[in-house]
Amino acid sequence: MPSATYASRRSELETYFDRTAVEAWARLTSDAPVSRIRATVRAGREAMRAELLSWLPQDLSGRRILDAGCGTGAFSLEAARRGAEVVAVDVSPTLIGLARARAADPGLPGRLDFRVGDMLDAALGRFDHVVAMDSLIHYRSGDIVRALAQLAARTDRSLLFTVAPRTPLLTLMHAVGRLFPRGDRAPAIEPVAEGSLRRRIAREAALAPLAVARSRRIARGFYLSQALELARR
Template identity: 65%
Template sequence: MTTPSYVARRGELEAYFDRTAVEAWKRLTSDAPVNRIRATVRAGRDAMRETLLSWLPQDLHGLRILDAGCGTGALAIEAARRGADVVAVDLSATLISLAQERAPSDLSGRVSFAVGDLLDPAFGQFDYVVAMDSLIHYEGADIARTLAALAPRVGGSLIFTIAPRTPALTVMHAVGQLFPRGNRSPAIAPISIGRLAQNMRMHASLNDWDVAQTEEIFSGFYISQAVEARRS
């Protein structure tokens, strides 16, 4: 079940990535030159993507993966190269269009791109769900509700990122609020692993799930924490 806060934030993200951030996101997720700040973000995202992919089996043949909040599709493509059948979903029609343009033609049968909500049950069952930097904008309670809704549809693990509650990230967030509202990205919602676990324990469908491993990635203006949740 979605909440008003989830729906409101989902709308903000859709509007931001479909209109405000289109050109910046195209450059950030390509090999085009970027300024020093964005270069650190690019490097951090590359490192995070490699981390999340390393938590999946090396051989993904016969496995079905949901790339939840796929953006321009880089993670989905790498998973497909390793044999997975990937459903790559994003709220932004603009980003999905870009992902389709960039997808290698030889992988067209392994990756299905779709505009939509990652919680849509019509996408079916999966062996793994990966959500890279798509839940960092939601409050902890909504992250837990999202995981609880996905858990019954996942045979393996839930792999996602959160915004860690660190002094450095707090400062960056405060500085970001100084920019004109039209230039701001949607706010992130830092949360500790302990608080996330508490929120997860409030849902029956997550009673047999535990946080199995975590890893923080720090790269200049990119700070994010990878989390894998598995059934105990």
């Protein structure tokens, strides 16, 4: 069962992405003109998406993938183009609506199934690979590890995810962000120290069958994210 803190933050994210930030997110994830700051975020997300895709086989025919926190579906679409059967889930109905509209390509060799819901829902089924790109960065390390444990129980090959790495600059930005009135700020990013996260993962019995196989940090201006791969031993 998700913890109370996970459920609370998930509710904040649903409100933020479905109401407050819809237009900004739609522009950021398209080729529309954006500010210099958002351009660096867009470039960072594109680089991270390419990195995670490089950790998967080029030919994904016959593989089932969960895009956990799919947003507007860019990763899902690329995986389907490689032949994967993709279940893409997000808490925001509006973002899922955008994803469906952007993925209207009848010539895809794979299959795309966009759903509104919780990425930890066991009813989504089993998968060869689970990808959670920038969808766990708003959670504390304890909730991240518990979420990974639940996802790993339904993952047969690898689990790819990103966290916000704990750096002096990101920690300062995180602290300053908390000074703004709650209604005027996005759900906080929770900086995580990679070493501490690895130790938590090692102590989690449900994650014992997996090991950290790869780690890569992507930094592009105002985008900073750390990717990790948990693979079956």
